[in-house]
Amino acid sequence: MENRAIPVVQTAGLCKNFKDFWRRPRVQAVKDLNIEIEPGAIFGLLGPNGSGKTTTIKMLLGLLYPTKGRISIFGKAPSDVAVKARIGFLPEESYLYRFLVAHETLDYYGRLFRLPKRVRRERSDRLLDMVGLTHEAKRPIGEYSKGMARRIGLAQALINDPEFLILDEPTAGLDPIGSRQIKDVIRDLGRKGKTILLSSHVLSDVEDVCDRVTILYGGQQRAMGEVNELLRERDVTQITTPPLSDDTIAKIRDMVNRLEKKEILSISNPRVKLEEFFLKIVEEAQAANVHTHGAGKAGAIPEFLQKATEATAQGAFVESLIEASTRRPTESIAPVEIPVGEAPAEPTRDVVDALLGKTEAEQAEPPAPAAPEPTAMQPPEPRETPAADRSIIEGLLGQSNDEASSDADSTNEK
Amino acid sequence: MSKTWAVARQMIAEGIRMKIALVFLVLLGTVVLGLPFAITGDSSLTGAVQSFMSFAFTATAVLLSILTIFLSRSFSDELVNRQIFLVMTKPVARWQYVVGKWLGITTINFIFLASSGLIIYGMVFYIKATHPPIDTRFDLAELNNEVLVARHAAKYQLPNFRTGAEAEFDRNLEEGMYDDREELNKEEEIGRLSRKNEARWRIVPPGNMRTFKFSNLLVDRTEGHFVQLRYRATVSRYPPDEIFRAHWRFGDPYRGATVRDIPVRHRADRWHTIRVPSDVVAPDNTLTVEFFNQNPYEGEPQFGNIFEFRKSEDVSVLFIVGSFEWNMVRLLVLMFCKLTFLSAVAILMTSVFSFPVACLGSFTVYVLAAGLSFVMEGLDQLSDDYAGMFSSPGEFLAQSTVYLLTLARFILPDFARFDAVESFVNGHNVGLVWVLQAVGDMAMMKTGIVLGLAVLLFHRREVAEISV
Incomplete structure (x- = not known):
């Protein structure tokens, strides 16, 4: 089982200098980059424009050669043709042939993977359905809007059912529906055990889908770690419930003050995200069969996009993926050291437990997993805490279980 | 692939x-x-x-x-x-x-x-x-026989001018024609004499004839098959006459070929094709063709041309080898x-x-x-x-x-x-x-x-x- 230890991507001391016409080094786009992506991870490459994200991706794909350092993809050089057969790539812009129609485009890329004709046709149909372009499949891509071209770009990236998917700014140019669909696709693929490298400067995209991120600035790695760990705000506790009466709120405020000797900082009605609201309107329009020349309603993820374990059933790679899906990624590369302040004091646990009505047995939590120490500065925005056991709160506040369960569906959605 | x-x-x-x-x-x-x-x-x-x-x-x-x-x-x-x-x-x-x-x-x-x-x-x-x-009839035959065909062009064999040039060199040397020369390069001189003899061979003055010999003509000699002679005669006379008279004789009877005479009245400096039955080719696949300069021609006193076949391609025998x-x-x-x-x-x-x-x-x-x-x-x-x-x-x-x-x-x-x-x-x-x-x-x-x-x-x- 030698393959178990092989990460999908591993770079060591990766550097890239761009040169001028006279071959003199002018810009150091990437400096000493060390990343390691384990099988099954959704890894985010974050950074502002010009931070070296795309350059890194191009080096991983063999489109650029490193000035210094080492890259291995599935344990091999990026230029290895066999490695490329396991990769899907969506570039930052849809570099597609304008004169080909969608079907021809997918058929062409399918041919490059030597897929049989029947498989190519089947996959093309399913992918076009997935990206909602079935009814526009016979139009030349040159006539597509940017968002539609991005969708075809995603479809071509999945034509080979890749084990490793590289997405460079996947939601750029997409409307909120497309953006949401792509994020859903990424999440679904992640659940199927695919390894995904997502490069973006849209922070919400990365936050929504990635397990781990690294942040680049000026070509250098500034932080790396698990998203939840990096973003956890440790000095605030948030409880979300269905609408409460003023009386109940007053009781809670009093209880917190009495038991914790603390004031509740804010109590308000949370707003639904604009994305959610927008999608609801569009779904209603789609349900009413309103005609559009743009992308239509997207279909389900095609079943040919197998679970990574199925896709590689014959190889030793299977074991490494199984193992990857059951273990936490390890912090193997230490980026720039940023001192982490002392973790803020957790709220007194017995107060919370009393609030939630937990028994002693329930209070005995399993040992915390060996999460890597976050190495990044704390982000300014608070992150949602996991939803509490709502029925206990309802019971505590005297609400009926029926009400609680019906509301939970709407409020638990992210 | x-x-x-x-x-x-x-x-x-x-x-x-x-x-x-x-x-x-x-x-x-x-x-x-x-x-x-x-x-x-x-x-x-x-x-x-x-x-x-x-x-x-x-x-x-x-x-x-x-x-x-x-x-x-x-x-x-x-x-x-x-x-x-x-x-x-x-x-x-x-x-x-x-x-x-x-x-x-x-x-x-x-x-x-x-x-x-x-x-x-x-x-x-x-x-x-x-x-x-x-x-x-003529136009279609010309097109079918000379254009819409694949003909092999056989070149004639040039006589060995070097042998003659060597003999001439020896004779000149014996007669003391090179005595006044300070330096004499034998090879150069033989080359010069060869070129001179070849140039002389290529011209056909009025009343003279020239023989062209072809070999390896793999033609069907049976009836109904033909060979073609394609030629262009440059006229060395000033001003040149446009029309000339000549006589072509095909076939060597001593080799078992049929002899055929073709008198021509052609334009100078133009390509002409003469078509003759292929029995003029001897059984050993050789063909002898003789050209007679008939100028000045009786009754046409303006013809006093000297012919010159400057290049080897100027006379060739063609026969059909494909479609x-x-x-x-x-x-x-x-x-x-x-x-x-x-x-x-x-x-x-x-x-x-x-x-x-x-x-x-x-x-x-x-x-x-x-x-x-x-x-x-x-x-x-x-x-x-x-x-x-x-x-x-x-x-x-x-x-x-x-x-x-x-x-x-x-x-x-x-x-x-x-x-x-x-x-x-x-x-x-x-x-x-x-x-x-x-x-x-x-x-x-x-x-x-x-x-x-x-x-x-x-x-x-x-x-x-x-x-x-």
Whole structure:
């Protein structure tokens, strides 16, 4: 089982200098980059424009050669043709042939993977359905809007059912529906055990889908770690419930003050995200069969996009993926050291437990997993805490279980 | 191969949808379909067909050469528009991509060339059917026997002038004719005497005759088969008479051949073809032909011409060895070989340079390949044989260019050497050996070298490279 230890991507001391016409080094786009992506991870490459994200991706794909350092993809050089057969790539812009129609485009890329004709046709149909372009499949891509071209770009990236998917700014140019669909696709693929490298400067995209991120600035790695760990705000506790009466709120405020000797900082009605609201309107329009020349309603993820374990059933790679899906990624590369302040004091646990009505047995939590120490500065925005056991709160506040369960569906959605 | 062919198919799909390809297709169609209505040649049926074929094939070759260079734009466009990012991230080796592109352009050339050949073939028969004949029987016979055929042209054997020159040298030496010379180079003198004797042999004064001997004429000697004598007599008289009288005698009775006499009244400095039954060829496949200068001719006192057959090609015996159709196929193969090489050059250029630079480079190679011999000959004329390379800047330029072009010859084919349009139009056989040479030299070896170079350069290239 030698393959178990092989990460999908591993770079060591990766550097890239761009040169001028006279071959003199002018810009150091990437400096000493060390990343390691384990099988099954959704890894985010974050950074502002010009931070070296795309350059890194191009080096991983063999489109650029490193000035210094080492890259291995599935344990091999990026230029290895066999490695490329396991990769899907969506570039930052849809570099597609304008004169080909969608079907021809997918058929062409399918041919490059030597897929049989029947498989190519089947996959093309399913992918076009997935990206909602079935009814526009016979139009030349040159006539597509940017968002539609991005969708075809995603479809071509999945034509080979890749084990490793590289997405460079996947939601750029997409409307909120497309953006949401792509994020859903990424999440679904992640659940199927695919390894995904997502490069973006849209922070919400990365936050929504990635397990781990690294942040680049000026070509250098500034932080790396698990998203939840990096973003956890440790000095605030948030409880979300269905609408409460003023009386109940007053009781809670009093209880917190009495038991914790603390004031509740804010109590308000949370707003639904604009994305959610927008999608609801569009779904209603789609349900009413309103005609559009743009992308239509997207279909389900095609079943040919197998679970990574199925896709590689014959190889030793299977074991490494199984193992990857059951273990936490390890912090193997230490980026720039940023001192982490002392973790803020957790709220007194017995107060919370009393609030939630937990028994002693329930209070005995399993040992915390060996999460890597976050190495990044704390982000300014608070992150949602996991939803509490709502029925206990309802019971505590005297609400009926029926009400609680019906509301939970709407409020638990992210 | 399937990946290479996938790239090629994509190139074909792109090529046939490119506007520039459409423009060239329209131009080609206009030339091929319109020429029969515009060209009359020398007003004879044969002249019309020959002129049409000559212009149509030349236009096809030129237009497809230019189109080939423009089609290669697809390669540089994919680099500029970054479509190559997606292709190179698929499991396609770089050599497969380069060869696929070349294969795509070559296939487009094949389709266009074959289509053009078919249309030309059809138009030839259209002209044959619709051209107003002067003498139907004669015109059609001339066309069928001299143009719409594949004839092998046999050259006559030149007498051994050196033997005579050596004997003359010895005689001159004995008679003391070289006594006043300070230096005498025997070889040079024998060469001079040989050339003098040959020049003397090539002229036929009034009342004289000349014998031409041909061998290895593998013809069917049975009744109904013919051989043709094609000749052109240059008249050495000032002012030259346009018309001359002569007498051709075919066959050597001592070798068992039938003797046939053909008196002619022809125009000077023009090509003429005399058709005689093939029984004039002896059973040992030799043919003796005698030419009598009958000038001044009785009753036509103005004829006092001295004839000269300056080149060996001026007199040849032709006999049919194949059909017009297969001859055309072989001609098209020769043309295709050139396009194959040119495609490789265009791919090499676009894999390294941006399209404008690559386009200029490809055209330069095309022009050099088409006129390499001519350019080298011209430069050689400019250069002083006895001057040193560094004697003057001009000499340095001329000589260094000659050296460079001599080196280029290893990669550049000589297009002129494989130009068969004139032979084909004259009904000459485009020999299989000739075609095989073109395939081996141009389509395989030199195309392979250029394509290998393109693969090598592209393999080392960073496709996403940017200069800052």
